[in-house]
Amino acid sequence: MKKLLLYLSIFFLVLSQEKSHAHSSEFTIIFSGEELGNLEPCGCYEGQLGGIAKRYSFIDFFRKQKNPILPISFGDLLKSCGRQDEIKMETLCRALGFMGYVLHNLGEKDIEINPQVLSFLSQTQSVEFLSTNVNIDAPFPIKINQTIIKDCFDLGSPVKIAFLGILSRSLLGSNVNEYITVSEPTKALKPFIKQLKNKVNLIVLLSHATMEESREIAKCFPDIGLIITGHHIEEPQDSITYVNNTPIVSAGTGGKYIGIAKYGVNKKTIERKTVEVIPLDHTYNDSQEMVALLQEYQHALTEEDLLSKIPQAPLPNGLSYTGSFTCSVCHKRIYDHWYKTLHAKAYNTLVEAGHQYDPECIKCHTTGYGDISGFLNYEKSQSLINAGCESCHGAGNNHIKNVNEAYGSTDERSCELCHDSEHSPKFQYKEYWKKIAHPKESLKKTSRK
Template identity: 45%
Template sequence: MQYAPTKQQYYSVFKTLIIVFLLLVLSNQNNDRLYGNETGKSLNKAPSGPAIHVIFTGEENGYLEPCGCSEVQLGGLPRRHSLINLLRKDDNNGIILSLGDIPGKVGRQDEIKMETTLKAFEQMGYTAHNIGEKDISMGIDLLGYLSQISSVNFVSSNIVNLNPQILKIEPYIIKEIKTKETTLKVGILGIVSPGLIDDVYQEIEVVDPIVSLKPLLNKLSDKTDLLILLSHAEIEDSIKIAEIYPEFDLIISGHGIDEPVLHLAKVKNTYVIPVGEKGKYLGTITIPPEFSRRNGDRSSNSFLPPAEIISLDKRFEDSPEMKILLKTYQQRLMDEELLAQVFKTDLPSNLTFIGNDDCAVCHNKIFRHWEGTSHATAYETLVKAEHEYDPECIECHVTGLNYFTGFETIESTPGLRGVGCESCHGPGSNHKETQSKDYGKADVEICEICHEDEHSPNFEFKEYWQKIIHPLEEK
């Protein structure tokens, strides 16, 4: 008879413990790969077991995908779709929310972007889009048209709709989420800060959100388990709303914040979470299935679910559906010949762009060296990326797009493809005649027109210039 375990038994228990430990570590790592812990963006650990995801994204600001100019860029609709698919793999009745501001600026390209992005929202299963000031600035006609045709609900709790015939907006939405245990009712409201609206519109009036939210909250508080505000306002204004209306569980805020996690705030009962702009991040709140507060005490918030902000980096693959959508978008830019509509500025004193071939006659050594740099093939880069009809890309990948006599199309101005001599030295028609030494001073400021933070985050003049420095000319 043996009462004390043998060495063997000790050993085997020890072995089991090690295996369990390893399994735990490994399963955690899997989680990290999905939720992005190593990026430091995680606010809280997601609970295990089936759960409901409330997913939210910030201002799009006209950013459909990373351009590919630098390795480290975040975001893009294709990655977002993959992540949403991952998150929703076991429930199909979650909630996906957009904070507002689809376009980046005004113009035809951004109109097409709005349609494209809304189509993407539909395919991803978005529940609601809050109206931001940039959406409004595209004009009430377009916004109205999109609000009519889109299956995504447009929501605003502080835009008074004076023309419901044109514009379809809801002051709030109640979304029901059915789980095995219960049915959750989630109230979704949205505001845009009146201070952000420049123009006056006949069809709408934007009122103080503090005033317009009050009656809505009175109505919704008892009827819902969770109240979410999409707050298209400065973070200070969002915090103020949280102080006045502790009924909100979650205020998704934005505006001018690109490093979202640094700004998380708990104000009384409410989490105020900026989610960052340009679709670079995706936020999610994971609600446990048994969550219900309707009969409980609203002011006690101890069981507020955890939130996470996930960086959309290379861990997430491009979804095929979104890639097709973006291809169609490029096709439309081509069909509508947007390159021909780019706004052009006059050059001073009748100067014109003449193209590299003319320079090559007198500066042959420099020209031949330039031919071997990536500046010379910058246009071909866009062809490879299937973006050569996209004015937003062409600008930095050819010579003189924004000036008369600069690049127009590859057929009409083939000599101005790529980042040519005159991209850095300026139009050379006069210098060709005079051969003046006063021509073409180029320095770091010229580089930084294209090598700016977004497209060339590692740019450092000395180092970059060394890579492409001209050879000495024989005199």
């Protein structure tokens, strides 16, 4: 009898342990935003952060931990509203869907996009659009949720998490269409928070606003448990702040970082464990799923021939581009030197990356793109590939006609058109100039009779 009781006690102990481990005891909110059109690092220098391929691997790592995760997007997938941006918007929405994002909060750049594109994406993509204070009464139906509630049933006790999203009116530009209405954030939030605070376990606000505005919102609504915010925050790891017990945190810009907020669950009580922001560096491999999607994106740019559809600006005084080889007739020594520099290989770096049909990349890797007579595409403008002589010195047809006239003076400002903080953050004019400085040559001035 004693043995039987012992066996039964062991059995029930094991059973109770199995039940206790049948459910997770924590969940993680993963957040990103303000990509501003950055699908992947441009590749212009080593050690770049970010990209959807690394982000997929990061999220996949957490998904394999078997704890529930809720990836959410803060807003501003785009930087502008042209045709290339529309293709980016669709690519990024597809990427969010593949990564299991539950929502995307609309930022001011998102609502500037063609309403027909926004309508299509809101109804065909798995990621839901969120905004508590933006109303779009467009000719095309756009599905926008004022609040999104997610139930987590695999946490032992049912847990409800409510997501609200606002867009600050101070961020609106001149491109906002007349059929878009943006309400004052606190007025829009008030009825929802009053309704939700006793019905959900956690309220999360995606506040597409400045840090200062989000702090004021936190003071007005202490029932909000987490605020994801920030606009143009370059160093998000140093920007985490608190109002009372509410963390206010940003994932930075350009998709370079990703944020996580971990919560523990004890019965129906939620306890915040950590809030942190992590750089998407070389620690995370590029996922093949996203690499394939990025290749589809480049293919779409090629199919639509966007290179040839970019408007071309006229040059003053009848100027036109001639190509670097034309310069070699008189400046052979300089041309031979240039040919050995990285400037002369600029176009090939795009070909190797598969970006030679990307208008955003091509300008600094060719000569005169965006100007009449400048590079248009490889088939029509082979003489203008690479960062050639006229990239720095300007269109040279008049110089050929009259070599005695002053031409081609350049300085640090010319270099910084491409070697800017985004694509060449370590640029130092004096050091870089040494790599491309022309050899001296003796040229006699000539006169035309």
